[in-house]
Amino acid sequence: MGGSESRTDGLPQRLQALIDAGQQRRTKGYCGRFAPTPSGPLHRGNLRTALISWLAARLHNGSWRLRIDDLDTPRLRPGAVEAALADLRWLGLDWDGPVILQSERRGLYHTVLSHWRCTGKVYACRCSRRQLSRHRLYSGFCRDRQRGWGWEQQRLPAWRLRVAGEFAERCGDPVVRRADGYIAYHLATAFDELALGISDVVRGADLAPVQTVQEAVIAAMGPISPPRYQHVPLLCDTQGMKLSKRDGSQGLPPRNERPATAEAEVGRLASGLQLISPGNALSAQDLLQHLRLRPELFPYPVSPDSSQSLRDHSGQTTPH
Numbered sequence: 538m539g540g541s542e543s544r545t546d547g548l549p550q551r552l553q554a555l556i557d558a559g560q561q562r563r564t565k566g567y568c569g570r571f572a573p574t575p576s577g578p579l580h581r582g583n584l585r586t587a588l589i590s591w592l593a594a595r596l597h598n599g600s601w602r603l604r605i606d607d608l609d610t611p612r613l614r615p616g617a618v619e620a621a622l623a624d625l626r627w628l629g630l631d632w633d634g635p636v637i638l639q640s641e642r643r644g645l646y647h648t649v650l651s652h653w654r655c656t657g658k659v660y661a662c663r664c665s666r667r668q669l670s671r672h673r674l675y676s677g678f679c680r681d682r683q684r685g686w687g688w689e690q691q692r693l694p695a696w697r698l699r700v701a702g703e704f705a706e707r708c709g710d711p712v713v714r715r716a717d718g719y720i721a722y723h724l725a726t727a728f729d730e731l732a733l734g735i736s737d738v739v740r741g742a743d744l745a746p747v748q749t750v751q752e753a754v755i756a757a758m759g760p761i762s763p764p765r766y767q768h769v770p771l772l773c774d775t776q777g778m779k780l781s782k783r784d785g786s787q788g789l790p791p792r793n794e795r796p797a798t799a800e801a802e803v804g805r806l807a808s809g810l811q812l813i814s815p816g817n818a819l820s821a822q823d824l825l826q827h828l829r830l831r832p833e834l835f836p837y838p839v840s841p842d843s844s845q846s847l848r849d850h851s852g853q854t855t856p857h
């Protein structure tokens with residue numbers, strides 16, 4: 538043995554070892570994460586999601602990882618990573634371990650992709666955008682057509698994952714490598730949740746529709762439970778109305794223009810979430826202490842035994 542191939546149905550040994558280590562970590566307790574895309578400054582809504590995710594992890598006495606989803610290089614903005622880290626630090630949201638950059642993990646994702654290509658789990662799709670727009674889910678048009686993998690008419694194919702069972706009806710065959718050659722977000726994200734041992738994903742409601750796709754990708758990596766997903770509502774005011782631009786939902790003002798202290802910002806976010814009454818300023822740590830004493834105020838499930846819920850992954854989202 539000693540080669541990189543192990544099981545026909547699983548992943549190459551090196552990747553399998555990373556996933557196994559992640560699963561091992563998951564048995565040790567709650568691990569959350571925040572994974573911004575550095576395509577611009579963090580919005581106040583992003584920071585609010587980060588705050589909820591951080592609170593949930595800390596209330597579980599769990600860890601909280603910071604991952605930068607920076608694979609889609611044309612969308613990246615210079616300095617956005619540094620600015621995101623500075624904003625999180627300013628807010629008092631501390632993360633565990635090193636910052637993980639997806640751009641430094643491309644080799645791992647490519648190994649998954651080439652393994653899947655060798656084992657026939659992915660196929661080349663050359664459908665045009667127009668063809669695709671006719672169907673809500675991908676029809677499987679290219680599934681058995683043996684489309685070429687190389688350049689044809691100045692285009693590369695997208696790589697689609699063959700999914701079966703419930704996923705075929707729920708999401709169709711997802712793209713795991715885009716036609717422009719980029720690794721698809723769902724592939725990298727699904728692999729990382731497993732390899733990093735993420736037990737709970739808390740993210741914005743705008744990402745709720747991709748949960749099934751990510752679960753389909755995870756299912757293709759082996760008989761592994763996906764993390765628990767929780768999608769939190771987009772930024773609202775205390776009356777439950779979505780904030781308008783003039784309320785500052787478009788982003789945190791640049792540091793030097795911010796009228797508020799970090800405590801005022803935490804207070805503002807926390808009162809918007811009805812965790813504290815309006816008009817208070819407090820640090821993230823003080824907010825955490827407050828919620829440790831009053832856990833019933835935190836409306837996002839903090840179960841005493843998260844491993845229990847981990848085993849029960851029926852894939853439902855909590856509609857908030």
Ligand SMILES: [Zn+2]
Nearest residue numbers: 662663664679
């Ligand atoms: Zn196709």
